[in-house]
Amino acid sequence: QVQLVESGGGSVHPGGSLRLSCKVFGYIPNGVCMGWFRQAPGKEREGVATIGSDGFTSYADSVKGRANISQDNSKNSLYLQMNSLKPEDTAMYYCAADYSWVCNIIKREYKFWGQGTQVTVSS
Numbered sequence: 288q289v290q291l292v293e294s295g296g297g298s299v300h301p302g303g304s305l306r307l308s309c310k311v312f313g314y315i316p317n318g319v320c321m322g323w324f325r326q327a328p329g330k331e332r333e334g335v336a337t338i339g340s341d342g343f344t345s346y347a348d349s350v351k352g353r354a355n356i357s358q359d360n361s362k363n364s365l366y367l368q369m370n371s372l373k374p375e376d377t378a379m380y381y382c383a384a385d386y387s388w389v390c391n392i393i394k395r396e397y398k399f400w401g402q403g404t405q406v407t408v409s410s
Contacts, residue, residue: 289313289399291382296404303372303408309365309382309401320390322397323356323367325378325406335380336367339390347392349375372408379403 290312299305307323322337336346336356344356355368365382383397 289315289384291384291399291401293380293382293401293404296380296406298407298409299372300410301373301408304368304370305372305406307367307369307380307382307404307406309367311363311365311384315363315384316386318386318388320385320387320394320397321358321365322383322390322392322394323365324381324383325376326381327375327378330378332381334392334395337390337392337394338365340388343390345390345392369406372406374408374410377406377408379405 292310295307317340320339323335324332325335326332334347335350336354338344338356353371358365381403382401384399385397
């Protein structure tokens with residue numbers, strides 16, 4: 288069984304930065320797609336960024352140029368660096384993992400999900 292635990296959320300002013308972390312507990316073999324999603328109140332959950340076992344990354348258009356997804360296998364951790372944050376980035380951010388070699392921003396089905404970490408951007 289895999290457990291994902293997010294951290295790093297908080298409240299920031301517009302233009303600020305945050306680094307979200309996702310600690311992975313359990314065995315993660317090769318062929319795993321990992322992603323960050325977010326959901327704002329009253330809105331559907333949307334993909335933010337994904338990274339595959341081959342290192343290929345993909346991003347939502349809304350965060351391109353402002354976000355960077357990375358992973359540290361030695362620490363069993365996934366990260367999302369968000370810069371130039373905007374009020375519209377306010378949402379609950381979730382980490383997700385799935386056994387899949389197909390990994391891009393379109394992918395929606397993930398087997399494992401974290402509980403989320405809240406990001407609030409306001410002045």
